[in-house]
Amino acid sequence: MDRKRDLEDKIAALLKLFPAVAVIGARQCGKSTLARKLLPDWRYYDLENPNDYQLISSDPVAFFSIxxxxxxxxxxxxxPELFRVLRGVIDADRNRKGxxxxxxxSSPEIGKGxxxxxxxxxxxxxxxPFKQGELxxxxxxxLYDAIVSNRGMQALTDLSSTVTPEQSARVWLRGGFPEPAIHAAADHAYYKLWMDNYIRDYIARDIRSLFPRLNINNFRRFLLLLAQFSGHQLNMSEMARSLEVSVSTIKDYLDIIHQTFVWRNLPPYEKNSLKKIQKAAKGxxxxxxxxxYLLRIADLDALLLHPVAGHSFESFVTEEIIRGLHCTMETGLEFFYYRTVDKSEVDLVVEGFFGLLPIEIKLNSALKQQDLRGLKNFIHDTGAPFGxxxxxxxxxxxxxxxxVQIPVHYL
Structure with a gap:
């Protein structure tokens, strides 16, 4: 599983600029593997290892003096006390980088620290997890450097494919978590077992430890229900009735699953003063x-015939683009979806120092002119240079x- 990750160059560059770098993300996405590969000569401590935890927590000041x-x-x-101690260690020699x-x-704790x-x-x-090219x-x-460096639409017309269409479809279907992504092609039984254990461990370990007062049975039911809403605007009242909980509980659950990197809440783009915007949550x-896996979709044919296919493909592409842009050194990136009350839609709106970039995502290979209506309206209303x-x-x-139309296997 020792594959090069697209973030390696960015992390190496940031270590030359800052005393410390934090790499955060979902469990089992390859953080530890990347860290050890990128910095093989550094000392490695795992705070989920009782010995390492005891070594650092028993006397952190003495540990960092050595x-x-x-x-x-x-x-x-x-x-969590680690962050306060590190502040003093770093400030004692503030100009020393890397x-x-x-x-x-777990975003809540590390983000707070x-x-x-x-x-x-x-x-x-x-x-x-793996971007399609990483696998x-x-x-x-x-593409991503061309976007953030604001080289215009013409720079996007000369791109070449990153992977084959078949490879792209494989990552869409199976996902990008390193262990199952690498082994799934040879052993589908392993893939199913891994996914089942991952979801069980996520609920039993992360959620129970971070939120000990949470009703774990309700949260498990919430995950299964959420699979029906993935990629849609969320009707929280309907979800609350289905689980027999309050709307505020649903909001808490969505915040938890977002903060632990399993779900992405995508806010609405509200800066078009010419149109009435739908502001419902989407994720x-x-x-x-x-x-x-939650929907029991076993193969690509079943996926393409499933009602979720369009929304799933949209989510896959959205995540591929967000991941690619985060591999650049660009800061201030924000991501939205856009929908007006008259049903003019754009699946993903990217905003940065380069300006606005609207992106429409379609499962089919052939475009109809009506597929471009939302993009054209957005470009006209906001002055975005292209879509x-x-x-x-x-x-x-x-x-x-x-x-410009870009195939998914070019991302």
Whole structure:
């Protein structure tokens, strides 16, 4: 599983700029493997290992007096006091860069530690399961650098494919968690067992430990219900009635699953003053393999025939694009969806220092002009320079003057 990750160059660059870097993301997405591969000569401590936890927590000041740099601390959120101690260690030699690499898989604790104790001293990078090119050891598409460097639509027409259509479909169907993604092709039984254990462990370990007062049975039912809503605007009242809980409980559950990197809440883009905007919450499972496992979708044919196919493909593409953009050194990136009361829609709106980029996502390989209506309206209303359509076409095309079609296997 020792594959190059697209974030490696970014993390190496940030270690030259900051005393510490935190790599956060879902469990089993490869954080520990990346850290050890990128920094093989650094000392490695895992706070889920009782011996390492005792070594650091029993006397953290003494530990860091000996280990003042070149240290990897895995699952740092297990010892929240760590962040306060690190602040003093870093401030004692503030100009020294590249001293600590922290990893974490539970956003509430590690996020609080970073913002309250290490602000300005640490750079945070979010990691994910394999992007489609990472699984097949292909370099990151130049698409993302072209977007953030604001080189315009013409720079996107000369791209080449990252993977084959078949490889892209495999990652969409099975997801990108390293262990099942690598072994699933040879052993489907292993894939199912891994997914089942991952979901059980996520509920039993992460959720129970982070939120000990939570009703675990209700939360398990919530996950199964959420599979029916992934990729949709969320009707929280309907969800609350189905589970016989309050709407505020549903909001809490959505916040929990978002903060533990399993789900992405996508806010509405509300800055178009010319139109009335629908403001309902929208979100999706970040890894479509989890969604398809929960829905018992076994193969690509079954997926393409399933009512969830369009929303699942949209979620897969959205996540691929977000991951690709986060591999760049660009800051201030924000992601939205857009829908007006008159049903003008754009699946993904990216906002950054480069401006606005609307992206429409279609499962089919052939475009109809009506598929472009939402993009054209958004471009007209906001002055965005151009838009992108991502679908399963064979090659890049330009279906309108200010719109470029990019196949999913080019991402």
């Amino acid at each position: 280990n003042s740099g070149r240290v990897i601390i895995h699952e740092a959120q297990q010892y 001293r600590f690499l922290l990893t974490g898989s 970073i913002t309250e104790s290490l602000a300005g001293r640490i750079a945070t990078v979010e990691m994910w 097949f050891q292909r370099p990151l598409s130049p 999706f499972f970040r890894d479509q393999g989890i969604l398809h 992108i359509v991502v679908n399963r076409a064979a090659s890049i095309q330009q279906p309108a003057e200010n719109i």
